[in-house]
Amino acid sequence: AGDAEKCRYLTETLKLDAAIDYKSENIGARLDDLAPNHIDLYYDNVGGDILDLALERMKYRGRIVVCGAISQYDKETPQGPANYLQIVMQSIKMQGFTMRDYMHRVPEAVQELSVGLKDGSLICRQHILQGLDSFPDGFEMLLAGANEGKLLIRVDHQSA
Numbered sequence: 324a325g326d327a328e329k330c331r332y333l334t335e336t337l338k339l340d341a342a343i344d345y346k347s348e349n350i351g352a353r354l355d356d357l358a359p360n361h362i363d364l365y366y367d368n369v370g371g372d373i374l375d376l377a378l379e380r381m382k383y384r385g386r387i388v389v390c391g392a393i394s395q396y397d398k399e400t401p402q403g404p405a406n407y408l409q410i411v412m413q414s415i416k417m418q419g420f421t422m423r424d425y426m427h428r429v430p431e432a433v434q435e436l437s438v439g440l441k442d443g444s445l446i447c448r449q450h451i452l453q454g455l456d457s458f459p460d461g462f463e464m465l466l467a468g469a470n471e472g473k474l475l476i477r478v479d480h481q482s483a
Contacts, residue, residue, distance in 0.1 A: 325468035332471075337446060351376050361385070370395045371402055378409040387417040397466050448472030454479075 324330045330342035343353045354362070354376060361382040367374050370392025381387070395401035404410075410417055425432075439445030450470040452461045455478055464470045 329471065332448075345373065351379070354380050364388070366390065367392070369393055375405050378404055378406050378415070381409065381413050381415050384414045384416070387415060388420050389417060390420040393466070393468075449475055451475045451477050453477055 324333055324342050324344055325346050327344055327347075330344050333339045333342040341357050343350055343357075350373060358380060362377060362380050363382050363385055365377045365381065365385070365387045367377065367387055367389045368391040370389075371394035373394065374387075374392075377387070392401065409415065436445060440447060448471065450464075450472045452475070455476065457476055461470075461474055461476055465474050
């Protein structure tokens with residue numbers, strides 16, 4: 324998470340065991356503290372330096388699921404893993420994840436997630452901007468991690 328308040332939200336509201344403030348903490352040291360026996364499974368949506376730090380700490384035959392690389396979206400030439408040989412040396416399985424592979428399960432997901440939203444077992448935090456003219460600011464917010472929750476732009480019927 325990008326600040327102490329976001330980390331508190333993750334640990335206190337969402338009940339995660341721990342959170343790392345990537346802007347103010349030594350990520351490698353915190354990963355070592357939190358996973359002294361290394362990482363079995365890493366879900367990556369950041370890429371870049373944080374992926375490199377995770378690769379250094381993966382268990383033998385660990386798994387990495389890649390769904391994005393937010394740290395690379397604004398780069399002219401996106402950076403791949405600097406230490407990709409860890410994948411070979413540790414027999415790591417690294418696989419991309421995209422929604423198009425699971426479109427057939429969307430109705431099932433909507434049903435299950437709707438139940439969670441209704442009964443309160445699933446918490447949904449949204450950061451809503453108004454109007455299409457807020458898109459440039461919203462995009463910058465997304466890249467900077469300045470949003471809190473799922474970033475959405477509400478477009479009314481008259482401006483659509």
